[in-house]
Amino acid sequence: MRINLVALFFGLTFGFAFSAAGFNQYDIVHRTLLLQYWAPWLVFASAIGTAMPLLWILEARGWHTPLGGKLTPKRWEIGRDRVLGGAVFGVGWAVTGACPGTVSTMVVAGGLLGIVPLAGIIAGIVLRDVMVERAARHPAVDEVVLVR
């Protein structure tokens, strides 16, 4: 339960900052991707610039978290899945001006149409899972690998 409350708290701070940055507004995201508006790029850079050194220090010191054992950051290897999946994601992001974090916060902020890409995201997740399961049953047909 304590883990859930911590997750709730940091979800709140993240959602607050996310919405305060205007990431749940199509025009802000679109102008960012058009390279006409630079503040969101600085948001990304400053978020990483804040978190990276702190996590680096914690990991280097062998930090033991109070609720989850030793700090073991989740890392992915570079691979085809990262690049191809990232490209598909990028096309959808460009078309809708939305990402998984923005659509739900868009709806909460009153933008009812955010429900439509949200439904699409759920459908896309299901579609990918079904494809992976089919590939697992018929490995000769496809060699898609499940990545979580």
Place this chain on the structure above:
Amino acid sequence: MIHLIAVPLPWFIVGPMMGLSVVGLYALTNLHLGVTGAYVQFVDRARGRAVETWRFWFLAGLLLGAACIGILGPGPQSLLGYGALGRILPLGALLPVLFLGGILIGFGARWCGACTSGHAISGCSVRSPGSYAAAMTFFATAVAVTLAMHVVSGGRL
């Protein structure tokens, strides 16, 4: 509605706040902050699989944070508006475009393992090589496609 907070807030406030959220969640629970994982839990629950409960709580917090901005910020977004895209596309065309775009987002995020929060912010913060690759790919693709849309629409988008 109270209008205590101007949106967007300066990058040097919201950026570090996001970064500290990633650090706080890791430092206390050893969990990787990401939003797509929360949606995956809904799918997993519907399909009878085991779920990670904390992700539902994280999503609830995310929505509460957005609601705070909705209350303290300049006011709600246009109910049926969708920015410049909504101005150039009639509703009948806008809905399928948004749905198909959403499918690409969900499919791509599931394929590459995470999204902007999980890869670009959290993953890059923990120096994950795959996150660097994914983030660079989706940023480059999104910029290229957006610029192409701008040209094709004659500058209206």
